[in-house]
Amino acid sequence: MKKFKFSILQLFALFMCILPTACSDDDKPEIPDDPTIIQDYHFDLWVALDRHGGMGRDVQTLVRSLNSLDADQPEITFKGVGTEVNSILSLETILKGGYYYQVPVSGDRFAKYTITDNKIEVVKERRFKDNTYDTRKYTHAWISDNTLIIMAANGDANKIIWTKLNSDDMSIISEGTLDVKMPEGGEIYTTSGILTYRQSDNKLFYFYYAKTGGKRGKRVTPMMTAVIDPATMAVESDTPCFLDCEMVGTAYGELLQTTTFIDGNNNLYIACVTDDADGNEISHLLKIPAGSTSFDKNYDGFTAGGKLVSILYIGDNKALAYARDDKAGTGIDSFSHYYTVIDVVTKTSTPITYNGAALPYSSGRFSSRMAYVNHKAYIGVDAENQKPQIYIYDVKTNSTSLGATMASGYYFEQIRVVENVK
Secondary structure (H helix, E strand, C coil): CHHHHHHHHHHHHHHHHHCCCCCCHHHCCCCCCCCCCCCCEEEEEEEEECCCCCCCCCCCEEEEEECCCECCCCCECCCCCCEECCCCCCCCCEEECCEEEECCCCCCEEEEEEEECCEEEEEEEEECCCCCCCCCCCEEEEEECCEEEEEEECCCCCCEEEEEEECCCCEEEEEEECCCCCCCCCCEECCCCEEEEEHHHCEEEEEECEECCCCCCCECCCCEEEEECCCCCCEEEEEECCCCCEECCHHHCCCCCCCEEECCCCCEEEEEEEECCCCCEEEEEEEECCCCCCCCCCCCCCCCCCEEEEEEECCCCEEEEEEECHHHCCCCCCCCEEEEEEECCCCEEEECEECCEECCCECCCCCCCEEEECCEEEEEECCCCCCCEEEEEECCCCEEEEEEEECCCEEEEEEEEEECCC
């Protein structure tokens, strides 16, 4: 009888250990702080001929779809298999799932595309209604899987306009003008600004600044943050940054590179720059804590020096960054750009290495030559006197391996992870 009672106790203990609140944390399943795992996808490799593109440079752009960027494949070439995109698409584009969205080179509509069998296919188009936008010059945010917001300065740059789209059929849900006042001393707004959405508190954050008129207008305000209700597009607050800074990549609104991210704890980060006494650009990684709409004045996550170009969250409080070593050159084609992992908690920056040495400096500034999927980052390097090379950084093991090699004569522009459309 005593033996039977002991067995019942054992069963009870086992049952309690199965409950989610019982036993040790070691027995709980791991919940990775990581973007969604994608099961069925391919890569779109965007390249330029002759020199790097971006910033409105007149270069020929090609795209090729590849199932893998691993090293066990022939040297990548675009002859006979790449798609020339300049006549239809701009390099500056929005990607979600398996579709590209943009204001195309025609500059008169919103459009949705796929690149299938290395051919551009139009899925849906919608001509502008009241608000009009220039190719390449706008920012965007997704507030649901099928609701896209486009925002930019208007033609005279004296107002900020927005359009809300249904991405399924590209219909215009609503549009209007953002209720912000031109700051004192300002004549025009920056072209695009940066728009991002934080789901945890259902708020849009629009980063912008004002400047004097003319092609070389001078910035007269620090970076401003307008907090917006996405349902009504009403501005809840509009405040200047505590630093006299501006956003990285503001003219192209994250169409070429990403400059904002939200970590697993719902903190929002943005890359920005200030000028030192000698006019040199100094980058900062600023944070708006979860539940707050104001910057943490005591936080700066980038202390390595130089300029942040693009930054991509890779989980576990870490972000992969493409940065510039100003001492090695500041031109678009300078071999001065490098990849590093920023720990947003310790605020340390650790360059990506391969075989014990830092990856060689790369040329090319504006584009997103890094992509992240399923715990691996794919990194494009255009090193001096070398063929373009892809490196694969494994986030879980903190190790780097060689990926595919590209033929000479091409220049990395973007590496895109595209879900396969069924």
